[in-house]
Amino acid sequence: MLIQLDMESKDPLYTQLRNQIVEGIASNRLKPGDALPSVRSLAQDIGINLHTVNKAYKQLEHEGFLVIQRQKGALIHPDGVPQADDFYWMELSKALRPMIAEAKCRGIDEHQLTTLCQEIYQSFNKKGDSSS
Amino acid sequence: MLIQLDMESKDPLYTQLRNQIVEGIASNRLKPGDALPSVRSLAQDIGINLHTVNKAYKQLEHEGFLVIQRQKGALIHPDGVPQADDFYWMELSKALRPMIAEAKCRGIDEHQLTTLCQEIYQSFNKKGDSSS
Amino acid sequence: MLIQLDMESKDPLYTQLRNQIVEGIASNRLKPGDALPSVRSLAQDIGINLHTVNKAYKQLEHEGFLVIQRQKGALIHPDGVPQADDFYWMELSKALRPMIAEAKCRGIDEHQLTTLCQEIYQSFNKKGDSSS
Amino acid sequence: MLIQLDMESKDPLYTQLRNQIVEGIASNRLKPGDALPSVRSLAQDIGINLHTVNKAYKQLEHEGFLVIQRQKGALIHPDGVPQADDFYWMELSKALRPMIAEAKCRGIDEHQLTTLCQEIYQSFNKKGDSSS
DNA sequence: GTGGTCTAGACCACC
DNA sequence: GTGGTCTAGACCACA
Numbered sequence: 001m002l003i004q005l006d007m008e009s010k011d012p013l014y015t016q017l018r019n020q021i022v023e024g025i026a027s028n029r030l031k032p033g034d035a036l037p038s039v040r041s042l043a044q045d046i047g048i049n050l051h052t053v054n055k056a057y058k059q060l061e062h063e064g065f066l067v068i069q070r071q072k073g074a075l076i077h078p079d080g081v082p083q084a085d086d087f088y089w090m091e092l093s094k095a096l097r098p099m100i101a102e103a104k105c106r107g108i109d110e111h112q113l114t115t116l117c118q119e120i121y122q123s124f125n126k127k128g129d130s131s132s
Numbered sequence: 133m134l135i136q137l138d139m140e141s142k143d144p145l146y147t148q149l150r151n152q153i154v155e156g157i158a159s160n161r162l163k164p165g166d167a168l169p170s171v172r173s174l175a176q177d178i179g180i181n182l183h184t185v186n187k188a189y190k191q192l193e194h195e196g197f198l199v200i201q202r203q204k205g206a207l208i209h210p211d212g213v214p215q216a217d218d219f220y221w222m223e224l225s226k227a228l229r230p231m232i233a234e235a236k237c238r239g240i241d242e243h244q245l246t247t248l249c250q251e252i253y254q255s256f257n258k259k260g261d262s263s264s
Numbered sequence: 265m266l267i268q269l270d271m272e273s274k275d276p277l278y279t280q281l282r283n284q285i286v287e288g289i290a291s292n293r294l295k296p297g298d299a300l301p302s303v304r305s306l307a308q309d310i311g312i313n314l315h316t317v318n319k320a321y322k323q324l325e326h327e328g329f330l331v332i333q334r335q336k337g338a339l340i341h342p343d344g345v346p347q348a349d350d351f352y353w354m355e356l357s358k359a360l361r362p363m364i365a366e367a368k369c370r371g372i373d374e375h376q377l378t379t380l381c382q383e384i385y386q387s388f389n390k391k392g393d394s395s396s
Numbered sequence: 397m398l399i400q401l402d403m404e405s406k407d408p409l410y411t412q413l414r415n416q417i418v419e420g421i422a423s424n425r426l427k428p429g430d431a432l433p434s435v436r437s438l439a440q441d442i443g444i445n446l447h448t449v450n451k452a453y454k455q456l457e458h459e460g461f462l463v464i465q466r467q468k469g470a471l472i473h474p475d476g477v478p479q480a481d482d483f484y485w486m487e488l489s490k491a492l493r494p495m496i497a498e499a500k501c502r503g504i505d506e507h508q509l510t511t512l513c514q515e516i517y518q519s520f521n522k523k524g525d526s527s528s
Numbered sequence: 529g530t531g532g533t534c535t536a537g538a539c540c541a542c543c
Numbered sequence: 544g545t546g547g548t549c550t551a552g553a554c555c556a557c558a
Contacts, residue, residue, distance in 0.1 A: 026233035071545035283494035290497035
């Protein structure tokens with residue numbers, strides 16, 4: 001699984017890493033029970049500090065994507081990710097709102113918006129098809 | 133136009149303010165050429181620092197939502213907001229990606245996602261119909 | 265509020281600090297809305313690293329005891345602490361079980377145990393009476 | 397005697413094992429003089445490392461719950477567990493304090509707390525009645 | 529001033 | 544080997 005961080009981004013490194021792992025799960029390249037690299041080895045691979053990797057892993061653990069075990073390292077949660085609940089739907093709406101508002105301001109119509117969302121959604125399906 | 137800031141949010145105040153003004157434009161409560169309150173009066177109204185309001189205005193100006201004139205203060209850009217270009221579409225995709233990935237992980241299907249986006253999009257239409 | 269850490273304890277420093285703040289809230293020495301020292305000043309006062317203090321604060325924030333604001337620092341949660349829910353009761357039982365098992369092994373009877381718990385519980389009431 | 401370890405727990409395996417043996421003694425399923433499985437066989441039964449079982453046994457021996465003899469293996473201490481002394485009472489109080497503080501913060505009153513402790517205490521009585 | 533992020537390097541517990 | 548904790552010191556964003 002390839003990780004690509006943008007040192008110039010305004011998103012913190014640990015958030016970018018967290019997002020890429022989530023995308024890996026969404027696209028089925030990372031499956032329940034799969035082992036992730038150790039914080040040390042991943043940190044070295046992508047050239048960042050191990051604490052930064054650790055912070056991403058801890059957040060993913062807290063969100064229910066991972067389990068971290070004392071010396072087996074981190075695994076994609078074997079039971080899968082917790083399903084969307086009311087709280088998550090609310091948070092998702094809150095996050096989407098300003099982005100959709102701006103898109104509307106910039107002349108993107110409803111159909112263009114849903115098409116974009118569908119394309120992104122389906123891009124995760126495609127990747128899953130081809131991998132093991 | 134009612135501004136409601138959450139002092140406990142992780143989002144900085146100026147970002148919250150910026151977003152609410154964008155939503156105001158999206159919902160047509162703020163129209164091209166409309167005057168915004170002065171930095172000073174808005175800061176006092178919502179009880180935050182003057183610099184914070186100024187930072188939000190500056191960002192909106194830089195993004196093309198506002199024009200700021202020495203005499204008249206801030207106006208919603210009379211020519212409307214710059215339409216989406218390739219760069220904006222790319223940025224929008226990049227911002228949407230991790231959210232949609234997480235939604236997919238949490239079992240939200242494509243139809244639920246597009247429905248949510250449509251509801252949010254349309255919520256801006258509705259507001260525009262009834263308010264001034 | 266006096267903080268006393270035991271460098272020899274097997275509990276990590278940030279846990280000891282977290283516990284003492286919780287005890288401060290239980291005993292009403294810390295009240296909803298009260299400000300806590302900044303991570304830097306507290307770290308200096310008790311002679312530990314600011315990251316260690318920060319970790320304790322972050323945990324307390326996550327547990328709902330504190331709110332941390334960008335530059336106002338940390339406050340005892342103004343709405344009070346989230347009340348015990350089923351999950352919390354379960355966790356409390358799980359934590360208490362081995363301790364009570366050992367106490368029983370060592371010949372402490374039910375009455376002695378409940379008396380001890382009451383004494384501890386009431387010790388938090390007493391402190392609250394005398395402070396401002 | 398059934399041992400159930402949670403590989404995802406934050407508590408180390410040897411601590412979980414130690415606690416379950418203590419609970420076995422508290423509930424009278426394990427009686428003074430009873431033989432415990434050998435380190436080797438128990439490790440195999442529950443599928444963990446031999447050193448881990450050994451560490452739990454060693455700790456229990458040090459705490460006075462077990463005697464370990466070269467030939468016979470591990471036995472529940474024939475004279476029973478050392479009774480609570482001042483030091484133990486102090487340690488127990490220190491361990492209970494932060495839990496009770498948090499319970500109080502979360503709105504659990506004194507009666508609810510003592511009831512919970514009694515229920516846990518009595519749960520060890522019940523098991524002892526019916527099992528071997 | 530505040531907390532947030534990132535780095536670097538140390539030691540320890542677990543298995 | 545693994546992650547957990549702690550330290551020290553840097554720079555940045557926020558208000």
